[in-house]
Amino acid sequence: MDYVNVPDTPARKGKLCRLVVVSLGLLCILQVILSISLRLALYSKTAKNLTEEENSLKRKLNVFDLYTQQGWVYFGGSFYYISPFKKSWSDSREDCLQRGADLVIISSREEQNFIRQFRGYIWIGLTDTEEEGTWKWVDGTVLNKRFWETGEPNTFGGTDEDCGEVKPREEENNWNDTHCENENYWICEKIVDL
Ligand code: MAN
Numbered sequence: 001m002d003y004v005n006v007p008d009t010p011a012r013k014g015k016l017c018r019l020v021v022v023s024l025g026l027l028c029i030l031q032v033i034l035s036i037s038l039r040l041a042l043y044s045k046t047a048k049n050l051t052e053e054e055n056s057l058k059r060k061l062n063v064f065d066l067y068t069q070q071g072w073v074y075f076g077g078s079f080y081y082i083s084p085f086k087k088s089w090s091d092s093r094e095d096c097l098q099r100g101a102d103l104v105i106i107s108s109r110e111e112q113n114f115i116r117q118f119r120g121y122i123w124i125g126l127t128d129t130e131e132e133g134t135w136k137w138v139d140g141t142v143l144n145k146r147f148w149e150t151g152e153p154n155t156f157g158g159t160d161e162d163c164g165e166v167k168p169r170e171e172e173n174n175w176n177d178t179h180c181e182n183e184n185y186w187i188c189e190k191i192v193d194l
């Protein structure tokens, strides 16, 4: 194939030079625009995420305020309410149900030690009314962790002791089975997804 040789005149060189300079300039401008838009996009995404996070924290804080104002205490994913008076086990449970909660279910050593802070004879959500000797929590689950006081549960003197209480003791193991008609303080628990 034949090529036509065009002589490199100074005017032609100048034109080529301008073309290169203009193209480089355009490239620079394009790069600046691209960089600014990327930063803007990143900024607005971060701002959106932060707003969502802020809203979710505000919601949690509102729930927390609402419960604490009504005397509930937060611990490990649940709110707890300690009664100011004493009632039978069933009446205590009824009170908890009316608060949208139930008698406390103790499922870990941490929770047991948290409950132990409240000193008194206090009802917990434990009963063997359904079947003598089969202790169940109010949600129907059988006992996993047990913190019975030594010698308990003992159905003392052959009397029906079908409800679980905690006693004000130094020892970690402070549960006792006692008469459901006795009047005790009680603790309600409400699991809240904060
Ligand atoms: C009392 C009751 C019983 C308990 C004994 C332990 O009689 O609280 O339930 O088992 O004390 O001595």
Ligand code: CA
Binding pocket: 152, 153, 154, 155, 156, 161, 176, 177, 178
């Ligand atoms: Ca007992």
